[in-house]
Amino acid sequence: MNTQHEFKFLQYPRKNFVRNNWSNLNGRWRFLFDDEEVYTHPSQISQWPLEIEVPFAPECPASGIGDTGFHNRCWYQRTFQYSKNSKRVLLHFGAVDYQAKVWLNSHFLGSHEGGHTPFCFDITDILSESGEQILSVCADDDPLDLTKPRGKQDWQKDPHSIWYPRTTGIWQTVWFEEVSEIHIAKIRLAPQLERWEVGCEVFVEGPCFNGLQLKIKLSCEGKVLANDTYEVVHKEVHRRIALSDPGIDDYRNELLWSPEKPTLIQVHLELWKGETLLDSVYSYTALRSVAFSGDRFLLNGRPYYLRMVLDQGYWPETFLTPPNSEALRHDIELVKAAGFNGVRKHQKIEDPDFFYWADHLGLVVWEEMPSAYRFTHDSVERIVKEWAEVIDRDLGHPSIILWVPFNESWGVPDLAEKESHQHCVQALYHLTKTFDPTRPCIGNDGWESTATDLLGIHDYDDQPERLIKKYGSNHNIADILTRYRPGGRVLTVEGYPHGGQPIMITEFGGIAFVDRKGSDTWGYSAVQSSRELRNKYEKLMEAIHRIEIFCGFCYTQFTDTFQEANGLFRADRTPKFSLNSMARATRGAGYSRGELTSTPQPPPLPAPDTEI
Structure with missing residues (x-):
């Protein structure tokens, strides 16, 4: 595979479902704001006053526009060249905030609602015979609507407190790919560690022909683990692929995924009709299990202390969109270098490349649904629909160990008093467990x-001795949960007492420090120097490590984010004090200096033209 081919392959936007023949539609698009909602069809637009760099939102500087005002509607248009052939063509959008309508060559393709999830259209029959294709997108995104999942996007004109600039329209990659008329539409890979198996579900799209066969090859570090062929029945294959159990723990551990040793199993699927190869897809999975038992989190059946940091996933020039895939990799490397083994992605559904790097570099992740801020029939409907799409998109990533549908009662503001709000949270919890019974x-x-499955506590008390007094071993858990109200809220709702679930402090710290004059800062507490920040962080971490009821922690936060200046790193990802000092404090008494340099290199993706 030549260098140019390899580069294109590695840039594929969906790295756990990779094909060869695809084209990227990012770049310069025509653009206009339509605040008065004058237009309903792209043919009505005769002039395009602006250009925008997709996939960056018009609010951010990288888009070339940088307009952070209120805009209800915007339009995009670009042309691209494609000559029709015997292949089907699928047009993909990574994410468009919030409601998208799409046209190709003035033909309406369809719409999608939900600002954080992908959608796709088969455009084969709409493609122009001339080769020049005109793609148009209308994005509606009411900046004042609090009933849609919006996460940290502010409803005030200027960012305030812990909310940030808005994201309107296209903010993830737009691309298309060629497939055969009969092709693999979806795969689900699920490790079953207790049985030493990989669950595999494959769904086929297209005319239902008899005689379709699916070849599945699993390999790890050059060793073939399984190489099987199955008949496709009713466009589906459902199999549990048993692996040879090594027996001895030392050999078993070589195949297990963890942040310390993120071993991945490469998966190659081929769809055949007789001697004809119809489709070829590359993916990966991992053998690992996650659970809570007693008062501890278990990774692969063993207690594992969670050292996590809250990650908002914003950048100064590009906002919610990462500058590039390497920026996501760099973030994960910084998190690991600072001594953490996980992140809680806060109020954001991250770009799929983030989970690719987390899988390959070794980082556990909590995925959290961006909140709405009103409780209405529409808001609940929207959350349920989009959350189901989130889980479906990200189910196969071994790095994801836990789902969080709601944060701090946002969107269910009367949770402690109203049964309808309680039922909503319970419904999302059980729906999540239904879609994915393998994760807490x-x-x-x-x-x-x-x-x-875990009782999370947010407590921004900046006095270490008070944290120890609150949560130390001199109290039993029942006393702790009834006596203290961090944030002025009860920890458990009346009628839903603690049922023995493990406890974790899932937000704390939030120490603000900025050494640049004239900067607006916000934080839960403040320091005046880098030395003071280091000292305060070390003392807080020492206290947290001493509290035995916690099965882990999540510190607020990874980087400064706009006016919220309580990151361990500045917004440009430079550390506010020594990384070595940070890592020692994060790891606690068990810190080993050698672990700082143990970040593994991800294996290259397989060549797309390799046959089974």
Whole structure:
């Protein structure tokens, strides 16, 4: 595979479902704001006053526009060249905030609602015979609507407190790919560690022909683990692929995934009709299990202490969109260098490349649904629909160990008093467990727990001795949960007492420090120097490590984010004090200096033209 081919292959936007023949539609598009909602069809637009760099939102500087005002509607248009052939063509959008309508060559393709999830259209029959294709997108995104999942996007004109600039329209990659008329539409790979198996579900799209065969090859570090062929029945294959159990722990551990040794199993699928290869897809999975038992989190059946940091996933020039895939990799390397083994992605559904790097570099991740801020029929409907799409998109990533549908009762503001709000959280908790029975779920993180596998506590008390006094071993858990109200909220809702779930402090710290004059700063507490920040962080971490009831922690936060200046790193990803000092404090008494340099290099993706 030549260098140019390899580069294109590695840039594929969906790295756990990779094909060869695809084209990127990012770049310069025509653009206009339509605040008065004058236009309903792209043919009505005769002039395009602006250009925008897709996939960056018009609010951010990298888009070339940088307009952070209120805009209800915007339009995009670009041309691209494609000559029709015997292949089907699928047009993909990574994410468009919030409601998208799409046209190709003035033909309406369809719409999608939900600002954080992908969607796709088969454009084969709409493609122009001339070769020049005109793609148009209308994005509606009411900046004042609090009933849609919006996460940290502010409803005030200027960012305030812990909310940030808005993201309107296209903010993830737009691309298309060629497939055969009969092709693999979806795969689900699920490790079953207790049985030493990999669950495999494959769904086929297209005319239902008899005689279709699916070849599945699993390999790890050059060794073939399984190489099987199955008949496709009713466009589906459902199999549990048993692996040879090594027996001895030392050999078993070589195949297990963890942040310390993120071993991945490469998966190659081929769809055949007789001697004709119809489709070829590359993916990967991992053998690992996650659970809570007693008062501890278990990774691969063993207690594992979670050292996590809250990650907002914003950049100064590009906002919610990462500058590039390497920026995501760099973030994960910084998190690991600072001594953490996980992140809680806060109020954001991250770009799929983030999970690719987390899988390959070794980082556990909590995925959290961006909140709405009103409780209405529409808001609940929107959350349920989009959350189901999130889980479906990211189910196969071994790095994801836990789901969080709600945070701090946002969107369910009367959770402690109203049964309807309690039922909503319980419904999302059970729906999540239905879609994915292999991972734990926190129904509402921070306080006011009604349905959860882990009781998460948000407490920004900046006095280490007070934290020890609150949560130390001199109290039993029942006393702790009834006596203290961090944030003024009860930790468990009346009628839903603690059921023995493990406890974790899932937000704390939030120490603000900025050494640049004239900067607006916000934080839960403040320091005046880098030395003071280091000292305060070390003392807080020492206290947290001493509290035995916690099965881990999540510190607020990874980087400064706009006016919220309580990151361990500045917004440009430079550390505010020594990384070595940071890592020693994060790891606690068990710190080993050698672990700082143990970040593994991800294996290259397989060549797309390799046959089974």
